[in-house]
Amino acid sequence: MPRHPAISPGVAALPTGVFSTVAHRIAALQGEVYPLHIGDTWLEPPEGCRLQDLAQDLRPGQHRYGPPRGQPALIGAIAARRGVDPRRVLVTAGATGALSGAAGALLAPGDEVLLLSPYWPLIRGVVQTRGGVPIDVPFFANPPGAAPLAASVEARLRPWLRPRTVALYLNSPNNPSGQALRPEEVEEIVAFARRHDLWILADEVYEDFAWARPHQPLAAAAPERTLSAYSFSKAYGMAGHRLGYLVGPTDPSVVDQVHKVAMHAWYSAPVALQRSALAALSGGDAWLARARELYRGAGEAAAAALGLPAPEGGTFLLVDVSAHLDERGMQGFLEDCIDRQLLVAPGGSCGAPYQACVRLCFTSAPPEQVARGVAVLAALLGR
Numbered sequence: 552m553p554r555h556p557a558i559s560p561g562v563a564a565l566p567t568g569v570f571s572t573v574a575h576r577i578a579a580l581q582g583e584v585y586p587l588h589i590g591d592t593w594l595e596p597p598e599g600c601r602l603q604d605l606a607q608d609l610r611p612g613q614h615r616y617g618p619p620r621g622q623p624a625l626i627g628a629i630a631a632r633r634g635v636d637p638r639r640v641l642v643t644a645g646a647t648g649a650l651s652g653a654a655g656a657l658l659a660p661g662d663e664v665l666l667l668s669p670y671w672p673l674i675r676g677v678v679q680t681r682g683g684v685p686i687d688v689p690f691f692a693n694p695p696g697a698a699p700l701a702a703s704v705e706a707r708l709r710p711w712l713r714p715r716t717v718a719l720y721l722n723s724p725n726n727p728s729g730q731a732l733r734p735e736e737v738e739e740i741v742a743f744a745r746r747h748d749l750w751i752l753a754d755e756v757y758e759d760f761a762w763a764r765p766h767q768p769l770a771a772a773a774p775e776r777t778l779s780a781y782s783f784s785k786a787y788g789m790a791g792h793r794l795g796y797l798v799g800p801t802d803p804s805v806v807d808q809v810h811k812v813a814m815h816a817w818y819s820a821p822v823a824l825q826r827s828a829l830a831a832l833s834g835g836d837a838w839l840a841r842a843r844e845l846y847r848g849a850g851e852a853a854a855a856a857l858g859l860p861a862p863e864g865g866t867f868l869l870v871d872v873s874a875h876l877d878e879r880g881m882q883g884f885l886e887d888c889i890d891r892q893l894l895v896a897p898g899g900s901c902g903a904p905y906q907a908c909v910r911l912c913f914t915s916a917p918p919e920q921v922a923r924g925v926a927v928l929a930a931l932l933g934r
Contacts, residue, residue: 565676566900573882576889585924587911588894590726590866592788593920594845597838599830600787605823613823619814621796622825628832629796638803641810642825644817646756646795647673649780650720653797654681655812656805657718657750657778664752665711667691667721668902669728669869669910671754674720686711687902690721692728694904695873704739712747719744721769722754724761724864727901727910729850731863732767741773749776756782756795759839762847763863774801778809785866787831787838792824846914853913853925858934866914869898873907875932881906884931893927 553559595601605613620626621642630637643649658664660682666674667690678685688711693700701707708719721740723732732740744751753769758781770777779798784790799806831838850862857870876884881897888895888909898908911928913921 561679561682565679573885573889576886577894580889580892583892583920583923585893585920585927586915587913587921587924587928588896589915590785590912591790592785592842592846592866592914593917594788594838594842594914596788596792596827597831597835599834600789600827602827604830605827613826615822617819617822617825619819620810621820622822622829625825625829625832628829629798632832633798635798636803639799639801639806641797641799641806641813642820642828643780643795643797643813644820645784645793646754646780646782647677648793648813648817648820649778649795649797650674650752650754651677651681652809652812652816653752653778653780654678654683655816656808657752658683661715662718663713663716665708665716665719665749666902667708667719669725669898669905669908670720670901671722671726672896672900674754678720684715686713686716687904688719689902689904691725691730692869692905692908695871695907697904704736704743708743716747716749718750718752720752720754722756723767724757724862725867726757726865727867727869727896727898729854729862729865729868731761731763731865733764734767737767737769737772740769744773744776751777753777753779755779756785757865759786760843760846760866761864762850762861766864770798776800778805783828783831787828787835788842789824789827789831792821792827794820794824794828845918849913849918849921852918852922853911856922856925856929856934857932858929866912868911868913869901869905869908870895870911870928870932871908872932876907881909884909887931888928891927891931893924895928 626640663684665688675685758766770779782795854861895909895911898905
Protein backbone atom coordinates (compact mmCIF):
# COMPACT_ATOMS: atom_id res chain seq x y z
CA MET A 552 0.00 0.00 0.00
CA PRO A 553 1.90 3.05 -1.21
CA ARG A 554 1.84 6.12 1.01
CA HIS A 555 3.55 9.46 0.55
CA PRO A 556 6.02 9.74 -1.12
CA ALA A 557 5.53 6.33 -2.80
CA ILE A 558 3.38 5.84 -5.89
CA SER A 559 1.56 2.85 -7.36
CA PRO A 560 4.02 -0.03 -7.87
CA GLY A 561 2.27 -0.98 -11.09
CA VAL A 562 2.73 2.48 -12.59
CA ALA A 563 6.29 2.76 -11.29
CA ALA A 564 7.12 -0.49 -13.11
CA LEU A 565 6.03 0.89 -16.47
CA PRO A 566 8.87 2.12 -18.71
CA THR A 567 9.16 5.90 -19.00
CA GLY A 568 9.46 5.57 -22.77
CA VAL A 569 10.86 3.27 -25.40
CA PHE A 570 13.68 5.73 -26.16
CA SER A 571 14.37 7.06 -22.67
CA THR A 572 17.86 5.51 -22.59
CA VAL A 573 18.95 7.11 -25.86
CA ALA A 574 16.97 10.36 -25.80
CA HIS A 575 20.12 12.44 -25.25
CA ARG A 576 21.73 10.97 -28.38
CA ILE A 577 18.61 11.62 -30.46
CA ALA A 578 18.39 15.23 -29.25
CA ALA A 579 21.96 15.89 -30.40
CA LEU A 580 21.39 14.77 -34.02
CA GLN A 581 21.87 17.33 -36.78
CA GLY A 582 21.15 17.11 -40.48
CA GLU A 583 18.79 14.63 -42.11
CA VAL A 584 17.38 12.11 -39.66
CA TYR A 585 15.57 8.91 -40.63
CA PRO A 586 12.68 8.74 -38.10
CA LEU A 587 11.51 5.19 -38.74
CA HIS A 588 10.70 4.58 -35.06
CA ILE A 589 7.31 6.32 -34.99
CA GLY A 590 4.13 4.90 -36.52
CA ASP A 591 3.00 7.96 -38.44
CA THR A 592 2.66 9.26 -41.99
CA TRP A 593 4.36 11.99 -43.97
CA LEU A 594 1.07 12.74 -45.76
CA GLU A 595 -1.11 15.64 -44.71
CA PRO A 596 -4.75 14.73 -43.95
CA PRO A 597 -7.40 15.00 -46.67
CA GLU A 598 -8.57 18.47 -47.62
CA GLY A 599 -11.42 19.53 -45.37
CA CYS A 600 -9.90 17.64 -42.42
CA ARG A 601 -7.05 19.99 -41.58
CA LEU A 602 -6.95 22.50 -38.77
CA GLN A 603 -7.29 25.43 -41.18
CA ASP A 604 -10.64 23.96 -42.24
CA LEU A 605 -12.06 24.32 -38.72
CA ALA A 606 -12.47 28.09 -38.54
CA GLN A 607 -14.91 29.20 -35.85
CA ASP A 608 -16.77 31.52 -38.21
CA LEU A 609 -17.47 28.59 -40.53
CA ARG A 610 -18.28 26.08 -37.79
CA PRO A 611 -19.62 27.90 -34.71
CA GLY A 612 -19.87 26.26 -31.31
CA GLN A 613 -16.62 24.33 -31.49
CA HIS A 614 -15.34 25.59 -28.14
CA ARG A 615 -18.27 24.30 -26.12
CA TYR A 616 -18.67 20.90 -24.55
CA GLY A 617 -20.00 18.29 -26.89
CA PRO A 618 -22.01 15.14 -26.11
CA PRO A 619 -19.63 12.84 -24.18
CA ARG A 620 -20.35 9.85 -26.42
CA GLY A 621 -19.55 11.85 -29.53
CA GLN A 622 -21.16 14.23 -31.99
CA PRO A 623 -24.44 12.70 -33.21
CA ALA A 624 -23.55 13.26 -36.88
CA LEU A 625 -20.20 11.49 -36.46
CA ILE A 626 -21.73 8.61 -34.51
CA GLY A 627 -24.37 8.25 -37.20
CA ALA A 628 -21.76 8.19 -39.97
CA ILE A 629 -19.68 5.59 -38.11
CA ALA A 630 -22.72 3.43 -37.40
CA ALA A 631 -23.76 3.57 -41.06
CA ARG A 632 -20.27 2.64 -42.24
CA ARG A 633 -20.08 -0.29 -39.81
CA GLY A 634 -23.69 -1.37 -40.19
CA VAL A 635 -24.35 -1.26 -36.44
CA ASP A 636 -26.76 0.30 -33.99
CA PRO A 637 -25.47 3.81 -33.08
CA ARG A 638 -25.73 2.81 -29.41
CA ARG A 639 -22.74 0.52 -30.00
CA VAL A 640 -20.46 3.43 -31.01
CA LEU A 641 -18.31 5.56 -28.72
CA VAL A 642 -16.02 8.32 -30.04
CA THR A 643 -12.74 8.23 -28.17
CA ALA A 644 -9.41 9.95 -27.62
CA GLY A 645 -7.70 7.93 -30.32
CA ALA A 646 -7.75 4.16 -30.58
CA THR A 647 -5.64 4.26 -27.41
CA GLY A 648 -8.63 5.71 -25.60
CA ALA A 649 -10.93 3.11 -27.11
CA LEU A 650 -8.77 0.23 -25.88
CA SER A 651 -8.13 1.84 -22.50
CA GLY A 652 -11.84 2.43 -21.98
CA ALA A 653 -12.64 -1.13 -22.99
CA ALA A 654 -10.01 -2.53 -20.62
CA GLY A 655 -11.36 -0.37 -17.81
CA ALA A 656 -14.86 -1.70 -18.33
CA LEU A 657 -13.92 -5.38 -18.70
CA LEU A 658 -11.12 -5.97 -16.21
CA ALA A 659 -11.21 -6.47 -12.46
CA PRO A 660 -7.86 -6.09 -10.65
CA GLY A 661 -5.71 -9.11 -11.38
CA ASP A 662 -7.62 -10.28 -14.48
CA GLU A 663 -5.35 -11.48 -17.27
CA VAL A 664 -5.37 -10.53 -20.95
CA LEU A 665 -3.63 -12.62 -23.60
CA LEU A 666 -1.65 -10.25 -25.82
CA LEU A 667 -1.06 -11.98 -29.15
CA SER A 668 2.46 -10.87 -29.86
CA PRO A 669 4.23 -9.09 -31.31
CA TYR A 670 1.82 -6.31 -30.45
CA TRP A 671 1.34 -2.55 -30.49
CA PRO A 672 3.77 -1.32 -27.82
CA LEU A 673 1.29 0.62 -25.67
CA ILE A 674 -1.23 -2.17 -25.13
CA ARG A 675 0.78 -3.74 -22.33
CA GLY A 676 0.68 -0.51 -20.33
CA VAL A 677 -2.99 0.03 -21.20
CA VAL A 678 -3.83 -3.29 -19.56
CA GLN A 679 -1.59 -2.67 -16.55
CA THR A 680 -2.94 0.81 -15.82
CA ARG A 681 -6.44 -0.67 -15.75
CA GLY A 682 -5.39 -3.22 -13.12
CA GLY A 683 -5.01 -6.12 -15.53
CA VAL A 684 -2.13 -8.53 -16.04
CA PRO A 685 -0.77 -8.73 -19.62
CA ILE A 686 0.39 -12.14 -20.85
CA ASP A 687 2.70 -12.25 -23.88
CA VAL A 688 1.64 -15.01 -26.28
CA PRO A 689 3.85 -15.46 -29.39
CA PHE A 690 1.44 -15.61 -32.31
CA PHE A 691 2.39 -13.65 -35.41
CA ALA A 692 6.15 -13.45 -36.05
CA ASN A 693 8.19 -16.36 -34.76
CA PRO A 694 10.85 -15.01 -32.34
CA PRO A 695 14.50 -15.51 -33.36
CA GLY A 696 15.75 -18.92 -32.27
CA ALA A 697 12.30 -20.14 -31.22
CA ALA A 698 10.71 -23.42 -32.18
CA PRO A 699 8.13 -23.20 -34.99
CA LEU A 700 4.73 -22.01 -33.85
CA ALA A 701 2.07 -24.68 -33.45
CA ALA A 702 -0.18 -24.98 -36.45
CA SER A 703 -3.55 -24.53 -34.75
CA VAL A 704 -4.72 -21.49 -32.84
CA GLU A 705 -5.92 -23.72 -29.99
CA ALA A 706 -2.44 -25.24 -29.64
CA ARG A 707 -0.83 -21.80 -29.68
CA LEU A 708 -3.12 -20.19 -27.11
CA ARG A 709 -4.35 -22.94 -24.79
CA PRO A 710 -1.10 -23.23 -22.73
CA TRP A 711 -1.39 -19.58 -21.71
CA LEU A 712 -4.89 -19.79 -20.26
CA ARG A 713 -5.33 -19.40 -16.50
CA PRO A 714 -8.40 -19.06 -14.24
CA ARG A 715 -8.12 -15.24 -14.33
CA THR A 716 -7.87 -14.98 -18.13
CA VAL A 717 -10.82 -12.91 -19.33
CA ALA A 718 -9.84 -11.48 -22.72
CA LEU A 719 -7.46 -11.64 -25.65
CA TYR A 720 -6.04 -8.75 -27.65
CA LEU A 721 -4.74 -8.76 -31.20
CA ASN A 722 -4.19 -6.38 -34.08
CA SER A 723 -4.27 -7.33 -37.73
CA PRO A 724 -2.70 -6.26 -40.02
CA ASN A 725 -0.12 -6.53 -37.32
CA ASN A 726 1.98 -3.78 -35.82
CA PRO A 727 4.90 -4.57 -35.96
CA SER A 728 5.24 -7.77 -38.02
CA GLY A 729 3.23 -6.75 -41.09
CA GLN A 730 1.38 -10.08 -40.99
CA ALA A 731 -2.39 -10.37 -41.40
CA LEU A 732 -4.89 -12.92 -40.17
CA ARG A 733 -6.15 -15.54 -42.58
CA PRO A 734 -9.86 -16.46 -42.65
CA GLU A 735 -9.22 -19.82 -41.00
CA GLU A 736 -7.28 -18.14 -38.18
CA VAL A 737 -10.15 -15.73 -37.55
CA GLU A 738 -12.55 -18.66 -37.25
CA GLU A 739 -10.21 -20.52 -34.90
CA ILE A 740 -9.67 -17.47 -32.68
CA VAL A 741 -13.39 -16.92 -32.44
CA ALA A 742 -13.98 -20.57 -31.60
CA PHE A 743 -11.26 -20.41 -28.93
CA ALA A 744 -12.78 -17.28 -27.37
CA ARG A 745 -16.24 -18.83 -27.28
CA ARG A 746 -14.97 -22.11 -25.89
CA HIS A 747 -13.20 -20.35 -23.02
CA ASP A 748 -15.66 -17.47 -22.44
CA LEU A 749 -13.25 -14.70 -23.42
CA TRP A 750 -13.79 -11.15 -24.58
CA ILE A 751 -11.95 -10.10 -27.75
CA LEU A 752 -10.20 -6.73 -27.95
CA ALA A 753 -9.72 -6.20 -31.68
CA ASP A 754 -7.29 -3.48 -32.72
CA GLU A 755 -8.46 -2.70 -36.26
CA VAL A 756 -6.50 0.50 -36.91
CA TYR A 757 -4.71 -0.85 -40.00
CA GLU A 758 -7.79 -2.39 -41.59
CA ASP A 759 -7.50 -0.12 -44.65
CA PHE A 760 -3.94 -1.24 -45.37
CA ALA A 761 -4.25 -4.96 -46.02
CA TRP A 762 -2.36 -6.08 -49.11
CA ALA A 763 -2.09 -9.88 -49.20
CA ARG A 764 -5.78 -10.62 -48.70
CA PRO A 765 -9.00 -8.83 -47.75
CA HIS A 766 -9.07 -7.71 -44.14
CA GLN A 767 -10.72 -10.17 -41.74
CA PRO A 768 -12.49 -8.24 -38.94
CA LEU A 769 -12.97 -10.21 -35.74
CA ALA A 770 -16.32 -8.55 -35.02
CA ALA A 771 -17.84 -9.98 -38.18
CA ALA A 772 -17.23 -13.49 -36.84
CA ALA A 773 -17.90 -12.83 -33.14
CA PRO A 774 -20.11 -9.75 -32.77
CA GLU A 775 -21.38 -10.83 -29.35
CA ARG A 776 -17.98 -10.59 -27.61
CA THR A 777 -15.76 -8.29 -29.70
CA LEU A 778 -14.87 -4.69 -28.86
CA SER A 779 -13.20 -3.12 -31.91
CA ALA A 780 -10.95 -0.05 -31.85
CA TYR A 781 -10.54 2.17 -34.91
CA SER A 782 -8.34 5.17 -35.60
CA PHE A 783 -8.56 8.30 -37.71
CA SER A 784 -4.82 8.67 -37.05
CA LYS A 785 -3.92 5.73 -39.28
CA ALA A 786 -6.81 5.75 -41.74
CA TYR A 787 -6.58 9.45 -42.66
CA GLY A 788 -3.21 10.76 -41.45
CA MET A 789 -4.71 12.58 -38.46
CA ALA A 790 -2.53 11.30 -35.60
CA GLY A 791 -2.25 14.74 -34.03
CA HIS A 792 -6.04 15.01 -33.82
CA ARG A 793 -6.13 12.11 -31.32
CA LEU A 794 -9.44 10.73 -32.52
CA GLY A 795 -10.68 7.18 -32.72
CA TYR A 796 -13.77 5.20 -31.90
CA LEU A 797 -14.96 1.98 -30.35
CA VAL A 798 -17.61 -0.34 -31.76
CA GLY A 799 -18.94 -2.60 -29.06
CA PRO A 800 -20.69 -5.97 -29.07
CA THR A 801 -24.26 -6.57 -30.11
CA ASP A 802 -25.42 -5.80 -26.55
CA PRO A 803 -25.24 -1.96 -26.41
CA SER A 804 -25.05 -1.99 -22.62
CA VAL A 805 -21.37 -2.99 -22.89
CA VAL A 806 -20.56 0.34 -24.53
CA ASP A 807 -22.58 2.05 -21.80
CA GLN A 808 -20.05 0.68 -19.32
CA VAL A 809 -17.08 1.75 -21.46
CA HIS A 810 -18.67 5.19 -21.63
CA LYS A 811 -18.51 5.42 -17.83
CA VAL A 812 -14.76 4.90 -17.99
CA ALA A 813 -14.37 7.43 -20.79
CA MET A 814 -16.35 10.04 -18.88
CA HIS A 815 -13.84 9.85 -16.05
CA ALA A 816 -10.79 9.82 -18.32
CA TRP A 817 -11.23 12.42 -21.10
CA TYR A 818 -14.96 13.27 -20.79
CA SER A 819 -15.40 13.84 -24.53
CA ALA A 820 -13.30 14.06 -27.68
CA PRO A 821 -12.69 17.59 -29.03
CA VAL A 822 -15.73 18.89 -30.90
CA ALA A 823 -13.79 20.61 -33.69
CA LEU A 824 -11.70 17.56 -34.42
CA GLN A 825 -14.74 15.33 -34.50
CA ARG A 826 -15.95 17.52 -37.34
CA SER A 827 -12.68 16.86 -39.17
CA ALA A 828 -13.28 13.14 -38.68
CA LEU A 829 -16.76 13.44 -40.15
CA ALA A 830 -15.28 15.22 -43.17
CA ALA A 831 -12.81 12.35 -43.58
CA LEU A 832 -15.54 9.73 -43.55
CA SER A 833 -17.61 11.63 -46.08
CA GLY A 834 -14.86 12.82 -48.43
CA GLY A 835 -11.62 10.98 -47.75
CA ASP A 836 -11.90 7.98 -50.07
CA ALA A 837 -9.62 9.37 -52.76
CA TRP A 838 -6.99 10.29 -50.16
CA LEU A 839 -7.18 6.80 -48.69
CA ALA A 840 -6.81 5.14 -52.10
CA ARG A 841 -3.68 7.18 -52.82
CA ALA A 842 -2.26 6.45 -49.36
CA ARG A 843 -2.81 2.72 -49.88
CA GLU A 844 -0.84 2.78 -53.13
CA LEU A 845 2.02 4.83 -51.67
CA TYR A 846 2.23 2.82 -48.47
CA ARG A 847 2.25 -0.50 -50.27
CA GLY A 848 5.04 0.63 -52.55
CA ALA A 849 7.10 1.93 -49.63
CA GLY A 850 6.62 -1.32 -47.72
CA GLU A 851 7.60 -3.53 -50.63
CA ALA A 852 10.69 -1.43 -51.34
CA ALA A 853 11.81 -1.48 -47.70
CA ALA A 854 11.30 -5.24 -47.43
CA ALA A 855 13.21 -5.89 -50.65
CA ALA A 856 16.15 -3.77 -49.48
CA LEU A 857 16.31 -5.76 -46.24
CA GLY A 858 15.83 -9.17 -47.85
CA LEU A 859 12.46 -9.70 -46.15
CA PRO A 860 9.09 -10.86 -47.46
CA ALA A 861 6.79 -8.00 -48.44
CA PRO A 862 4.45 -7.03 -45.59
CA GLU A 863 0.93 -8.43 -45.84
CA GLY A 864 -0.43 -5.17 -44.49
CA GLY A 865 0.07 -2.28 -42.08
CA THR A 866 2.96 0.17 -42.07
CA PHE A 867 5.73 -1.72 -40.23
CA LEU A 868 8.45 -4.30 -40.61
CA LEU A 869 9.95 -6.39 -37.81
CA VAL A 870 13.62 -7.13 -38.44
CA ASP A 871 15.67 -9.80 -36.67
CA VAL A 872 19.05 -8.25 -35.78
CA SER A 873 20.18 -10.97 -33.37
CA ALA A 874 23.25 -11.88 -35.44
CA HIS A 875 24.46 -8.28 -35.23
CA LEU A 876 24.23 -7.69 -31.48
CA ASP A 877 27.50 -7.49 -29.59
CA GLU A 878 28.17 -7.45 -25.86
CA ARG A 879 26.27 -4.15 -25.62
CA GLY A 880 23.06 -5.86 -26.71
CA MET A 881 20.12 -3.96 -28.20
CA GLN A 882 21.21 -0.74 -26.49
CA GLY A 883 24.43 -0.78 -28.49
CA PHE A 884 22.66 -1.57 -31.75
CA LEU A 885 20.24 1.33 -31.25
CA GLU A 886 23.19 3.61 -30.53
CA ASP A 887 24.93 2.46 -33.71
CA CYS A 888 21.76 3.31 -35.65
CA ILE A 889 21.45 6.73 -34.02
CA ASP A 890 25.09 7.52 -34.80
CA ARG A 891 24.08 7.04 -38.46
CA GLN A 892 21.00 9.30 -38.11
CA LEU A 893 18.65 6.29 -38.09
CA LEU A 894 15.92 5.82 -35.49
CA VAL A 895 14.23 2.42 -35.10
CA ALA A 896 12.22 0.98 -32.24
CA PRO A 897 13.41 -1.93 -30.08
CA GLY A 898 11.32 -5.04 -30.72
CA GLY A 899 11.13 -5.87 -27.02
CA SER A 900 8.51 -3.14 -26.63
CA CYS A 901 6.26 -5.31 -28.82
CA GLY A 902 6.61 -8.41 -26.65
CA ALA A 903 9.25 -10.11 -24.53
CA PRO A 904 10.19 -12.73 -27.15
CA TYR A 905 11.28 -10.03 -29.62
CA GLN A 906 14.19 -8.50 -27.70
CA ALA A 907 16.55 -9.23 -30.61
CA CYS A 908 14.40 -7.45 -33.23
CA VAL A 909 13.84 -3.86 -34.28
CA ARG A 910 10.67 -2.32 -35.68
CA LEU A 911 10.63 0.24 -38.45
CA CYS A 912 7.77 2.25 -39.93
CA PHE A 913 8.03 2.75 -43.68
CA THR A 914 5.44 5.56 -43.85
CA SER A 915 6.83 7.95 -41.24
CA ALA A 916 8.72 10.05 -43.79
CA PRO A 917 8.58 10.59 -47.58
CA PRO A 918 9.51 7.42 -49.52
CA GLU A 919 12.89 8.74 -50.66
CA GLN A 920 13.88 9.59 -47.08
CA VAL A 921 12.62 6.22 -45.81
CA ALA A 922 14.65 4.46 -48.52
CA ARG A 923 17.82 6.23 -47.37
CA GLY A 924 17.12 5.19 -43.78
CA VAL A 925 16.43 1.61 -44.78
CA ALA A 926 19.72 1.60 -46.70
CA VAL A 927 21.51 2.54 -43.47
CA LEU A 928 19.92 -0.40 -41.68
CA ALA A 929 20.67 -2.75 -44.57
CA ALA A 930 24.34 -1.71 -44.45
CA LEU A 931 24.49 -2.36 -40.70
CA LEU A 932 23.07 -5.83 -41.34
CA GLY A 933 25.35 -6.53 -44.29
CA ARG A 934 22.50 -6.82 -46.75
